[in-house]
Amino acid sequence: MQSKRDCELWCERVNPENKAALEAWVRETGIRLVQVNGQRKYGGPPPGWVGSPPPAGSEVFIGRLPQDVYEHQLIPLFQRVGRLYEFRLMMTFSGLNRGFAYARYSSRRGAQAAIATLHNHPLRPSCPLLVCRSTEKCELSVDGLPLNLTRSALLLALQPLGPGLQEARLLPSPGPAPGQIALLKFSSHRAAAMAKKALVEGQSHLCGEQVAVEWLKPDLKQRLRQQLVGPSLRPPQPEGSQLALARDKLGSQGARATLQLLCQRMKLGSPVFLTKCLGIGPAGWHRFWYQVVIPGHPVPFSGLIWVVLTLDGQDGHEVAKDAVSVRLLQALSSLNGQAEPVSGPSPAGLGGHYLTPKGGERHGPRPSASLLGQGPTAPGAA
Numbered sequence: 001m002q003s004k005r006d007c008e009l010w011c012e013r014v015n016p017e018n019k020a021a022l023e024a025w026v027r028e029t030g031i032r033l034v035q036v037n038g039q040r041k042y043g044g045p046p047p048g049w050v051g052s053p054p055p056a057g058s059e060v061f062i063g064r065l066p067q068d069v070y071e072h073q074l075i076p077l078f079q080r081v082g083r084l085y086e087f088r089l090m091m092t093f094s095g096l097n098r099g100f101a102y103a104r105y106s107s108r109r110g111a112q113a114a115i116a117t118l119h120n121h122p123l124r125p126s127c128p129l130l131v132c133r134s135t136e137k138c139e140l141s142v143d144g145l146p147l148n149l150t151r152s153a154l155l156l157a158l159q160p161l162g163p164g165l166q167e168a169r170l171l172p173s174p175g176p177a178p179g180q181i182a183l184l185k186f187s188s189h190r191a192a193a194m195a196k197k198a199l200v201e202g203q204s205h206l207c208g209e210q211v212a213v214e215w216l217k218p219d220l221k222q223r224l225r226q227q228l229v230g231p232s233l234r235p236p237q238p239e240g241s242q243l244a245l246a247r248d249k250l251g252s253q254g255a256r257a258t259l260q261l262l263c264q265r266m267k268l269g270s271p272v273f274l275t276k277c278l279g280i281g282p283a284g285w286h287r288f289w290y291q292v293v294i295p296g297h298p299v300p301f302s303g304l305i306w307v308v309l310t311l312d313g314q315d316g317h318e319v320a321k322d323a324v325s326v327r328l329l330q331a332l333s334s335l336n337g338q339a340e341p342v343s344g345p346s347p348a349g350l351g352g353h354y355l356t357p358k359g360g361e362r363h364g365p366r367p368s369a370s371l372l373g374q375g376p377t378a379p380g381a382a
Contacts, residue, residue, distance in 0.1 A: 015068045015096060025072035033071060035091065042075060044086035044104070054085050056136070059104040060114045063130035067096040069123065078103045081117050082110025102134055136189040139216035140196055142182040143173055154182055156255050156326050160307055160319050161198060164191025171224055183216060183224070198308050255325035262332065268296030273324065275317045278304070288320040292328060301328060 026033060034041050045053070062074070075087050083106040090098040105111045111133065119131040145154070151170050158165055167185040174181065186192035192215075199213045263271055274291040281287065286309060291302040305327070307319045 018068050018070050019095065022070040022072045031071075031075070038091055038098075040071070040089045040091050042071065042087040043084060044088075046083075046085060049085065054104060054106055055108065057108045057133070058085065058106070058111050059102055059134040059136070060111050061130075061132050061134040062101040062103060063099065063132075064128065065097055065099050065101060066124060066127055067092075067099055069097060073123075074101065077121075077123075078114060078118065081113040082106065084110075104134075137215050138186045138189055138192045139221075140184045140186075140192055140199075141214050141216045141220060142184065142199070142211050143175060143179070143214075144177075144211040145170070145173075145180040145182055147178055147180060149180055158184070158195075159255065159322050160309075161195040162191065162314065164188060164195065174220070174223055181224075183221075255322045255329065259325040259328055262329070263294055263296070266296070266332075268294050270295070271325075271328070273321045275320045275324075277316055277320075281306070286316045286320070288316070290320060290324045292324060294328075301331065303327070 025031075031042060032047075043049075062078075065074075071087065071089060074089065075084065078084060078087065084103060085106050086104040087101065088104075089101040092098055103111075103114060105114065115131050115133065118129055120128040121131070123129050149170065151168065154168055154170060158168065164186045165184060166187050167183075169183045170180050171183065172181070173179040184192075184195070186195060196213055196215070199211075259271060263269060272293045274293075276289045278287045278289055285306055288305050288307065289302070290305060291300050293300045303324075305320060305323055307316065307323050309316055309319060
């Protein structure tokens, strides 16, 4: 087995001439390149930039790159047609590029000029560049969801992914097994990527089921096009109770808002939340103790819950309170003899609820489930 130093020496021997030329160009120009997550980036924003990032449609995709080409040849070429806001070259571990890059201009006009001028540009003999409009991936598919899952329950389960979620649709799964597929649309590629990361690192469990989380593929979207025209599909549910009304009309407002209004309609008073963070696991998972006092309920509810924070600066206590609210909606449904949970099957932790009325009996499985599936195992976890 090769040592780390052996790998470093091998990488240094790959494409040494162009690597040396790149280093010389960086020293001469003072340009700053940052390598992170398999890509090497210039700008975003560039030096001296003032104002907001460029609008959508300002980025081009660059393909058919020879793998030994670097920024000292590419950036000056693409700067000829317009001001660059950002340039990203996809890299391999060996230091060669992966054959494609992205150039984002200060305006849509710059991107259009790059396509008109540099598409099929002969970077080398018999190496014409591919330059076309870049389409940011902002949509995910989540396949393998249960048939009886409602859209409200899905939205509640997806709340910890942050405010970037713009649209969620439930459709019959095209796969061989009976089930549903969710199509999720986000406000930006970053929001979609963070959501995908959170779902995958949550062991791809959602609503108690093992699911497949992928970027939405064009061919799949085409197959579902007819269903996408109409409103989100949802199986008919029994109506006529306070809980069903709260689920159907208030679920989209958020779990806490739904719980608040439900408690008012049931004349129980406003719930009061207490939360305490007990520890932090890998990949943004946080373990919380909680207690919720509902004045009209004889005893408080308490328990443990895992939640995942997907956005910088996100308040873990607020996320925990939202997740606990989902559990309380489930508990109130059970206490009132409802055959159907308020927001679909096992919305809390999505593997069953764990509510402990003070001095009472524990209900459901152990408190190891999180809103997006099984959380990480923390040392000393109860």
